[in-house]
Amino acid sequence: MTKRPTIADVARRAGVSKGSVSFALNGRPGLAQSTVDKILAAADELGWRPSNRARSLSVSKAFALGLVITRDPAVLSSDPFFPAFIAGVESVLSTRGQALVLQVVTAGESEEDGYRRLAQDARVDGVFLSDLRHDDPRIGLLVELGLPAVTLNRPDGDSPFPAVTLDDRPGTVAVVEHLVGLGHTRIAQVAGPPAFVHATARSTAFTDTLAAAGLEPVAVETGDFTAAGGIEATRRLLALPEPPTAIFYANDRMAIAGLGAAQAAGLNVPDDLSIAGFDDSELAEYVHPGLTTVRADPFRFGEAAARTLNRVVDGDTDVPDVELPPAELVVRRSTAAPPL
Amino acid sequence: MTKRPTIADVARRAGVSKGSVSFALNGRPGLAQSTVDKILAAADELGWRPSNRARSLSVSKAFALGLVITRDPAVLSSDPFFPAFIAGVESVLSTRGQALVLQVVTAGESEEDGYRRLAQDARVDGVFLSDLRHDDPRIGLLVELGLPAVTLNRPDGDSPFPAVTLDDRPGTVAVVEHLVGLGHTRIAQVAGPPAFVHATARSTAFTDTLAAAGLEPVAVETGDFTAAGGIEATRRLLALPEPPTAIFYANDRMAIAGLGAAQAAGLNVPDDLSIAGFDDSELAEYVHPGLTTVRADPFRFGEAAARTLNRVVDGDTDVPDVELPPAELVVRRSTAAPPL
């Protein structure tokens, strides 16, 4: 409550100049050790902490990173990725005295505006680019804005930014092999919107693996990652003349909703229909039957992304991409051999 | 990319002094209208935007609000409240050029430290205080730190901060009356941790309403709001010599997990057991059977909280509490008359 001490207070108390204090506190050479000690002691006694504001102004940095999330709230509500991702990011930022600025862009406002605001207001030193889309326009935008970034997974176009990647494909392959191994031949997929890089990556891995087993998808429906979308897609699949005996969903939310739809239609899961999801969200383990799914580690993803972004922000050129351990299959009760 | 224009550039272009520019842009009296127009035009032509770093330094404000969330990531992951709440907050902040600084405090670090950091780093002008606990120590801490706040719901002790409240009780009462109306007499509850104000509020409303109907709870189990906790509590309830015919959970996550546990135990919901939740999370509608629950509006909550906090931050004294429309009952298929 008493106004915080400034660097001038420290200087006065140590009997030196402001400049020396700054040097001492930043551990820069050019000061006698005895002077450094004196200054550090004075700073300590006064409980001095640098003012972010003054520092920001003089070094032109925000000491903050930004995350723009574009979802309507209802959808975001049950997304299992971001909260854990954010926690991972925080675990890195908190040790560096940085803050995370979050921007939730709801429908109506464009996502680009979110980044633009962050850049114009100079609120952050860099941003995380998530949910990459094909030929993502945000990459060009960020280049234009001069805002450093790290991409979550690798974009398909050119990108000057490092990528932190977590390969979804091994998990997808494992799911398909698991289903094929159980004897399924009529397997369908509920994919995510094709505009997303990760959605098509999963989708392609699905089709390819099936092909490698000499099979073709019964159908590939497109969902929008929401529960409502999962229900719709599931109903369409179940209404097919020859419905699938197994459905692989691009995320758990659609899978859990699909599970509900199948049960509501009188089907027994897994006896009549096997269901697999993607994410291993909290509820996946606890619905009935437990959902077979694919588990990634969003917390680690957040840590790695934050560290990588900071290297860029710190001026490191040629920051290498970081590859995280791939997502892996978690087998539960929702998958079993197909009905005879 | 070309360096942004400063207030001095605008002044030069308009042929006036820096001070006048500042006055004109802040709509302060003391300038001829013609001068104001000239300045505004110059600013416009140059595309000038104030540097909020410089502004921060000179007016000692951060132009940002803070939210500290204390959950371990796994739990936070499926919390339906915060994402929508944050979206509501954003909808207000974005119109004022403010930012939201998010801090996720994971286990190990104390929540208090989160607020302390936010205050010491002067990162925000005020904070949202969520998940109030009885005799919440954070209130005293914030007073000590001199950090303005708004509480989400009303704390039970003294508080100098305005509260934005959303009464859970009418919804709780409605659930109990709904169950009693269906003919249930053996009703149990899975409550939240008693340390939380909202958990005990719901719990008390539950017990009181039951008492008003001349009934007593079969049992009140305490869950921790997680799916795993919901499963445990449900198992204990179902193992009772005379198990309940209806269970009311303090949130949807526990309810959905409880639903899974009941089904895994071979029970038919709602024929053998009625289940009701709280939140109306996205999946509530889509699990099978659809979950009877209580719906609040976290987006509006966020809007109201942001507006209220801003009034405090702006120096308004005696900002009144804001009362939001109460949570309301949503009846779905998971509740029905008890077995004969």
Added chain:
DNA sequence: TTGTACGCGTTATCAG
């Protein structure tokens, strides 16, 4: 090591 300009708006003081 010190002194001081600098980053950029805000605001109090003062002259016209």
Added chain:
DNA sequence: CTGATAACGCGTACAA
């Protein structure tokens, strides 16, 4: 009234 001038907030960086 109108508008200019300068001090201020606080740390950094460079010339002296």
